[in-house]
Amino acid sequence: MTAKRDVRIVRIAYRPFHHPAPSWDPDDKGRGYAYTWELPSPPAIGDRVVLDHYNGQPAVVVGFWTDYRGDLCQVYRRATERELRIAQEKLAANEAKWVALIRSVAGLTPEPLRRGATPGFPRVADATPGRVTEQDAYEALQMWRHASEYADRHGWPDVERRRLEQIVRDWRVVKAANGNY
Structure with a gap:
């Protein structure tokens, strides 16, 4: 319009x-x-x-x-077209970094990656829930749910999607217990 x-x-x-x-x-x-x-x-x-x-x-x-x-x-x-192109390139690079980190933390790749902030994407939480605050449990659950939905949308292999779904279920238990796992 x-x-x-x-x-x-x-x-x-x-x-x-x-x-x-x-x-x-x-x-x-x-x-x-x-x-x-x-x-x-x-x-x-x-x-x-x-x-x-x-x-x-x-x-x-x-x-x-x-x-x-x-x-x-x-x-x-x-x-400018250049500004828009650069922004898309940064987004693609950050997305690739976030996906690699998700795969690493979830144990889907053999090499561990150093965690760091990935602009535009949620902080990657531990795959194995531990004792956390209710807010941290909520944020971890949301992050892993986002990762699982991403894997579904992008056609990750079934074994990898099932692993992410298991992590979501584990964090859901911790969240339901108000972070006291």
């Missing part, structure tokens, strides 16, 4: 370039943040933009607005 020429206010959601745009109703004025649009071509829903030329705050256009009154910041520019 592209705006008419007279639209000078857009609603945006702050999102890194590699994150999907929210699926909000473009007419829901209660969602997103209002910014002025001074760029030469009209905005469109889903346009990836940069909001601040100093630190390059990434965002996505989620709607339009024509009757707002007040002082607003403006959209600085559209994201």
Whole structure:
């Protein structure tokens, strides 16, 4: 959906370039943040933009607005193809690192990997539950559930998917016991 020429206010959601745009109703004025649009071509829903030329705050256009009154910041520019490509490459690299770490921690590969943060993906919890807080049990359960769903979507071998499902069941027991396993 592209705006008419007279639209000078857009609603945006702050999102890194590699994150999907929210699926909000473009007419829901209660969602997103209002910014002025001074760029030469009209905005469109889903346009990836940069909001601040100093630190390059990434965002996505989620709607339009024509009757707002007040002082607003403006959209600085559209994201470049290069920025979008680099963001996708970083996402793919981080995904590969996260998948390798999941496989390693779950015992699906012979070589152990050093754990570290993988931007954009949940922290990898231990495969074998231990004594943890209820919150840690919840986060571990969510992480392993996410990993199991990922394996299903990407057609991992049955033996590997069953291993992840077992880890999810083990963490579910710990979560049900309020972290006291």
